[in-house]
Amino acid sequence: MQKILLIEDAPEVPFLLKSLLAGSAEVHWASTLSDGRGRLKRESFDLILLDVSLPDGDGFEFFQNAREAGGTLPPVIFLTARSAVGAMVHGLNLGAEDYIPKCLDMLEIKARIQARLRKQRGLRPATKVERVGALEINHESLEAFHCPDTSSRSPLQLTKSEFKILCLMMEKQNQLTSREDLVDWVWGQNFHVYPRSVDTHISNLRKKLPTGYSIQNVHAQGYRLVVDRPGTPSLSGDFVKRSGALPGSLQ
Known part of the structure; x- marks a missing residue:
């Protein structure tokens, strides 16, 4: 089963996503950027769902710094309460696969995450x-x-x-x-x-x-x-x- 790393400080979000994606993906929760950074060093994930506003920093900066540091980074989708067009454009310009406002219907959120997971299954290399x-x-x-x-x-x-x-x-x-x-x-x-x-x-x-x-x-x-x-x-x-x-x- 594919693994998702959710970096999000609100505890109700991982609960909802685990229920929403049950049977199609494992959702692993990190409540801070520091925790998420540690999980990425220790484990492999197929997708990252990243909030923008976190207790120990900004999700945009975290993503940009991770890319500039090099290495292999899983595809990233911003999942955030910020729904302004400017924030969405900024996230996509940084290179995110998608930008999903939390205000969207849960079925649409599920569909967009699963679409990215389907693509990731097809792209996973059989050999290095x-x-x-x-x-x-x-x-x-x-x-x-x-x-x-x-x-x-x-x-x-x-x-x-x-x-x-x-x-x-x-x-x-x-x-x-x-x-x-x-x-x-x-x-x-x-x-x-x-x-x-x-x-x-x-x-x-x-x-x-x-x-x-x-x-x-x-x-x-x-x-x-x-x-x-x-x-x-x-x-x-x-x-x-x-x-x-x-x-x-x-x-």
Whole structure:
């Protein structure tokens, strides 16, 4: 069963969520940011539900600091009494998967949490490292390496966004990936991304790919990763389901 870490100071909230999500997820409660930080060091979780106003600090700052510190952080959903648009935009811009005001109907809260858990089940890597032709993909560290032979291994130095773009396009190599699919996969449906920003990520990724891998821009339709390296094997259809290691916020 999937595990959720709820960082929330109001004791009635974990009681309600445990009842609401019974049978689909285990809800583990931390009443302070300090307690939550300790739990994350000791245990693994599939999702974090994070309040904004806590006795020992601000949830926004906690999330931002955790991301900047590096390492693997589970996807984060803000679950808070702050329902102002400004707070919601700020939370999403920090990289949260969703922002759920507590004033919403409990059935909607349940549906949105379960939707994220379903996505997380599909993205959980079966193994930490995958080899794709001359590329080596490390799902845990979100790194990609060019390995033309057994004695050479060069990092591609990808950002988190570029890594996820590469994983999606590799699964659909030589096939069209629409801009809409790419944005939904990398940034999520609740995150607005300007077209120029997408083009910039694609351009940067294109420059980092080794010889034999190229990204074609299909006008008004999307992008296509063309793999013309002799002997490069096709990927299995479930590769992309194993490749979304990074939660939350992308750079």
